[in-house]
Amino acid sequence: MNAREIFYSKDLENMRRMIKDRKVLIGVIGLGSIGAVVASAFLFKGFKVVGIDKRRDDIVRMIKKKSKDLHQEDVVRKILMQSFGKKFFVEEPKPEVISDLDVYIVIVPVEWRNDHVDTSVLEEVSEIIGRNMRRGSLFILESSVPPGTTRRISRDFLERFSGMIAGEDFGVAYSPERVSLGRAFEDLVYRYPKIVSGINDLSLEAVENLYNTVVEKGVLRASSLETAEFTKLIEGVYRDVNIALANSLAEIASLIGVDFWEARELANTQPYSHIHMPGTGVGGVCLPNYPWFLISLAEVFDKKCWCRDIIKIARDINSSQPKRVVEKIIEGLNMLEIKDYKNVKICILGLSYRGDIYDIRGSPSIEIARSLREKGFEKIFIHEPYLSKDNLDLGDKIVATKDLEECIRGSNVILISTDHSIYKDLDIKKIKELAEEKKMLIYDGRNMIKTLEVVDRETEILYGGVGKSWRKL
Amino acid sequence: MNAREIFYSKDLENMRRMIKDRKVLIGVIGLGSIGAVVASAFLFKGFKVVGIDKRRDDIVRMIKKKSKDLHQEDVVRKILMQSFGKKFFVEEPKPEVISDLDVYIVIVPVEWRNDHVDTSVLEEVSEIIGRNMRRGSLFILESSVPPGTTRRISRDFLERFSGMIAGEDFGVAYSPERVSLGRAFEDLVYRYPKIVSGINDLSLEAVENLYNTVVEKGVLRASSLETAEFTKLIEGVYRDVNIALANSLAEIASLIGVDFWEARELANTQPYSHIHMPGTGVGGVCLPNYPWFLISLAEVFDKKCWCRDIIKIARDINSSQPKRVVEKIIEGLNMLEIKDYKNVKICILGLSYRGDIYDIRGSPSIEIARSLREKGFEKIFIHEPYLSKDNLDLGDKIVATKDLEECIRGSNVILISTDHSIYKDLDIKKIKELAEEKKMLIYDGRNMIKTLEVVDRETEILYGGVGKSWRKL
Numbered sequence: 001m002n003a004r005e006i007f008y009s010k011d012l013e014n015m016r017r018m019i020k021d022r023k024v025l026i027g028v029i030g031l032g033s034i035g036a037v038v039a040s041a042f043l044f045k046g047f048k049v050v051g052i053d054k055r056r057d058d059i060v061r062m063i064k065k066k067s068k069d070l071h072q073e074d075v076v077r078k079i080l081m082q083s084f085g086k087k088f089f090v091e092e093p094k095p096e097v098i099s100d101l102d103v104y105i106v107i108v109p110v111e112w113r114n115d116h117v118d119t120s121v122l123e124e125v126s127e128i129i130g131r132n133m134r135r136g137s138l139f140i141l142e143s144s145v146p147p148g149t150t151r152r153i154s155r156d157f158l159e160r161f162s163g164m165i166a167g168e169d170f171g172v173a174y175s176p177e178r179v180s181l182g183r184a185f186e187d188l189v190y191r192y193p194k195i196v197s198g199i200n201d202l203s204l205e206a207v208e209n210l211y212n213t214v215v216e217k218g219v220l221r222a223s224s225l226e227t228a229e230f231t232k233l234i235e236g237v238y239r240d241v242n243i244a245l246a247n248s249l250a251e252i253a254s255l256i257g258v259d260f261w262e263a264r265e266l267a268n269t270q271p272y273s274h275i276h277m278p279g280t281g282v283g284g285v286c287l288p289n290y291p292w293f294l295i296s297l298a299e300v301f302d303k304k305c306w307c308r309d310i311i312k313i314a315r316d317i318n319s320s321q322p323k324r325v326v327e328k329i330i331e332g333l334n335m336l337e338i339k340d341y342k343n344v345k346i347c348i349l350g351l352s353y354r355g356d357i358y359d360i361r362g363s364p365s366i367e368i369a370r371s372l373r374e375k376g377f378e379k380i381f382i383h384e385p386y387l388s389k390d391n392l393d394l395g396d397k398i399v400a401t402k403d404l405e406e407c408i409r410g411s412n413v414i415l416i417s418t419d420h421s422i423y424k425d426l427d428i429k430k431i432k433e434l435a436e437e438k439k440m441l442i443y444d445g446r447n448m449i450k451t452l453e454v455v456d457r458e459t460e461i462l463y464g465g466v467g468k469s470w471r472k473l
Numbered sequence: 474m475n476a477r478e479i480f481y482s483k484d485l486e487n488m489r490r491m492i493k494d495r496k497v498l499i500g501v502i503g504l505g506s507i508g509a510v511v512a513s514a515f516l517f518k519g520f521k522v523v524g525i526d527k528r529r530d531d532i533v534r535m536i537k538k539k540s541k542d543l544h545q546e547d548v549v550r551k552i553l554m555q556s557f558g559k560k561f562f563v564e565e566p567k568p569e570v571i572s573d574l575d576v577y578i579v580i581v582p583v584e585w586r587n588d589h590v591d592t593s594v595l596e597e598v599s600e601i602i603g604r605n606m607r608r609g610s611l612f613i614l615e616s617s618v619p620p621g622t623t624r625r626i627s628r629d630f631l632e633r634f635s636g637m638i639a640g641e642d643f644g645v646a647y648s649p650e651r652v653s654l655g656r657a658f659e660d661l662v663y664r665y666p667k668i669v670s671g672i673n674d675l676s677l678e679a680v681e682n683l684y685n686t687v688v689e690k691g692v693l694r695a696s697s698l699e700t701a702e703f704t705k706l707i708e709g710v711y712r713d714v715n716i717a718l719a720n721s722l723a724e725i726a727s728l729i730g731v732d733f734w735e736a737r738e739l740a741n742t743q744p745y746s747h748i749h750m751p752g753t754g755v756g757g758v759c760l761p762n763y764p765w766f767l768i769s770l771a772e773v774f775d776k777k778c779w780c781r782d783i784i785k786i787a788r789d790i791n792s793s794q795p796k797r798v799v800e801k802i803i804e805g806l807n808m809l810e811i812k813d814y815k816n817v818k819i820c821i822l823g824l825s826y827r828g829d830i831y832d833i834r835g836s837p838s839i840e841i842a843r844s845l846r847e848k849g850f851e852k853i854f855i856h857e858p859y860l861s862k863d864n865l866d867l868g869d870k871i872v873a874t875k876d877l878e879e880c881i882r883g884s885n886v887i888l889i890s891t892d893h894s895i896y897k898d899l900d901i902k903k904i905k906e907l908a909e910e911k912k913m914l915i916y917d918g919r920n921m922i923k924t925l926e927v928v929d930r931e932t933e934i935l936y937g938g939v940g941k942s943w944r945k946l
Contacts, residue, residue: 007827017590022733038920073601097615147729148729149732160622190744192744194740194744216508220739220742222736222739223732224731225727226730226731227731227735227736227739229727230729230731230736231736231739231740234722234736234737234746234748235740235743235745235746236861237718237722238715238718238740238746238747238748239746240781241594241714241715241718242711242714242715244783245710245711245714245783245784246779246785248779248781248782248784249767249780249781251771251778251780252767252771252778252781253703253778254704255771255775255778255780255941256620256699256770256771256774257699258620258697258699258703259531259696262600262695262696263695263700263704263707264698264707265713266693266700266701266704267694267704267705267707268666269665270651270665270708271665272708272712273707273708273711273712274674274711274747275708275711276708278600293714294722297725297729298724298728298729301728301729304730305722305724305725306721306722306724306790306793307721307722307725308495308721308725309717309721309727309786309790310714310717310721310783310786310787310790311718311721311782313782313786317779317782317783320779356930375932393831401639433589458642
């Protein structure tokens with residue numbers, strides 16, 4: 001495909017010229033939701049990009065069908081579809097494809113699973129790259145990983161299977177993705193500086209030059225691979241701990257009869273106060289993993305370090321939050337003297353773990369639904385406006401629907417679990433009209449209902465929520 | 474003094490006119506560091522203010538001597554001194570003085586002491602006001618207190634001792650001070666909106682009108698006294714928890730050989746990341762109290778609520794931080810093979826609990842010094858640039874000095890405990906020159922030394938710090 005020029009070498013002028021002339025062939029390994037964003041950013045800036053993914057056929061099919069399932073961000077879909085076959089190619093991880101690339105940008109899942117960090121996919125990818133890479137190429141890891149992973153795993157595998165020396169024959173860099181799905185393309189290209197690090201000065205130089213071309217806010221150098229790896233994790237742990245704090249303060253507020261959301265908004269008018277939003281749980285594939293990456297690493301050095309405690313307790317609080325929401329619903333049903341769980345219809349609003357995006361990985365709503373099922377509830381529906389089809393079978397007889405009215409109709413319990421903007425249009429009256437039930441429980445996990453009103457004297461409505469005390473309307 | 478007009482009444486027009494014409498006589502009860510700021514803000518806006526404090530004679534003496542000890546903020550000192558005897562008066566809490574006032578702004582200490590909230594000063598003040606207040610006055614509490622305190626303590630005492638009814642005969646409001654000492658006047662008058670709440674609509678109206686005249690950013694209404702009380706506490710708890718998180722992450726960083734301060738700076742370039750600064754401990758009279766106010770209140774409703782856990786663990790982490798610094802110093806001395814603690818001279822840089830202000834209440838440096846004393850160290854000095862005299866005897870044979878050279882001279886251990894800006898001028902070479910010791914330990918608790926350099930081959934310097942691994946220079 002491209003001329004067999006050497007990209008990574010001491011000839012910095014040549015390196016810069018190759019970048020400037022877009023002669024560097026970029027491989028993005030892992031075309032998941034973030035990988036697709038990185039690929040589209042390089043395409044947007046004029047590079048030729050090969051996306052490498054085992055799901056190659058599925059991806060190509062989605063591109064050809066112009067399916068929205070390819071990616072939730074319009075700009076990413078548009079770029080990938082328009083570039084396909086011209087500047088953008090999708091391949092399976094085949095030796096001849098791998099060996100053709102100048103840069104390997106690796107974004108594959110590294111997760112906490114069964115009490116250890118699962119780096120198997122990263123190992124596999126590092127091995128196949130190592131076996132096929134050319135001298136003068138650059139390896140960049142973007143996945144969030146425990147500090148030391150780029151050096152101990154990727155570098156090691158690359159050297160072992162290539163027989164070459166990292167730093168000398170090829171570059172090794174780490175540059176964390178730190179974008180937020182839903183606006184990730186914009187975050188990457190326009191909004192945040194990119195953090196870069198290298199195993200040696202030349203690797204750093206290479207990754208810096210490359211990303212300076214793509215990222216408008218420029219790059220920031222970290223002094224070591226480990227510093228950059230650590231940096232990404234602490235951004236996430238900060239968030240996880242602060243959501244746990246918000247969940248805790250919300251519970252205290254509801255105990256003492258204060259509306260947490262009002263207090264939070266007031267407190268945050270002080271410029272150093274950034275109190276987070278509580279909710280029904282923390283989902284996704286980031287926040288639930290990062291704390292364990294740090295905790296397990298700290299334990300290697302100091303088995304019982306106090307330094308793990310706050311991170312651990314925050315994680316426990318957040319992972320128990322769905323269970324607590326279920327307890328609140330049962331508390332509310334007791335107050336309404338509804339005992340026949342079998343005939344209670346529950347409508348959970350929102351399947352995505354975050355508002356206004358579609359991402360159901362680690363969704364608290366699924367956990368809540370399963371836990372309700374265990375308690376004997378049989379009619380559980382989840383509404384999700386961003387489903388690509390009408391219904392989605394989630395197993396355990398739990399069905400997600402795109403139809404809001406279908407979900408609410410005849411429901412005794414309405415639980416708002418995701419802060420999709422469309423739920424702001426709901427009010428007590430509208431819910432009551434749709435539900436047509438005489439006894440209803442509305443539990444607002446995301447402060448979506450702004451006005452509480454009495455609908456009619458005959459309907460008994462109990463309203464509560466995360467950070468809100470129970471109120472009979 | 475002023476005409477005996479009724480300030481607090483349903484005649485809103487009259488209330489507004491009295492404020493506009495500055496006919497409202499303001500009493501500030503408690504002329505401590507924050508009370509003095511509030512008094513000066515009202516004076517600045519043209520009101521007549523009576524400061525009420527048991528230390529009346531001391532305060533008047535400081536004003537007359539133009540002493541800097543009156544207040545650390547130049548603008549506050551200037552206003553109080555210039556207004557004294559004209560618009561500003563200082564009195565002891567005498568009945569005839571109290572009964573003359575239209576507004577009582579109360580800023581007295583409410584602290585966590587011996588496992589309970591000590592409201593004794595607030596009770597005393599509320600009683601004396603209750604006994605002497607006129608119909609038509611307004612009571613405003615500004616101290617940080619557990620939610621419910623204004624209603625249960627102040628309202629109750631005022632009604633009981635006045636025989637009048639709160640809301641009807643006099644107003645009761647809560648409006649938290651939320652300024653930061655060192656720039657508190659600016660925070661209050663120019664930088665933050667003021668949160669106000671009232672026991673009834675009329676009290677809210679009164680406090681709102683009053684503060685709208687003083688605070689350029691205007692006021693924000695909280696829907697209840699308790700919401701406003703809660704709001705202030707969560708601002709503080711957010712900070713305490715995030716400092717504990719920073720201390721924890723800093724420890725993990727130092728274990729794995731990453732400089733926490735570098736990672737923190739990089740992480741915070743992501744606009745949703747606000748990772749705090751770690752340090753040698755949290756001092757002052759705010760942060761160490763607020764968590765307990767919330768914890769003890771939560772326990773009233775739910776004895777073992779999970780909602781306390783993260784707040785409690787954060788408090789434990791922060792209150793143990795000085796002890797951990799002492800352990801690090803001993804670890805370092807072991808590495809340098811210095812065993813004769815008696816002859817080790819230790820210089821602690823900074824006595825104030827926060828940089829660039831003078832406030833030694835709850836100072837971690839004092840705790841560190843005492844703990845070192847217990848371990849057998851005998852030559853402990855603390856440097857504090859903001860001392861008003863040359864030396865300050867802190868008891869336990871610990872002396873603070875204003876003389877930096879005196880502190881460092883001959884020291885084997887330099888501990889940077891406070892981030893006073895002047896310490897940024899220190900570098901390894903300068904410290905070494907001042908100390909003239911062959912074996913030295915520098916422990917940087919606040920990331921003040923930016924460049925590490927080898928001074929000479931004969932001097933053995935061990936450098937470490939909060940969020941930094943040990944390094945031999």
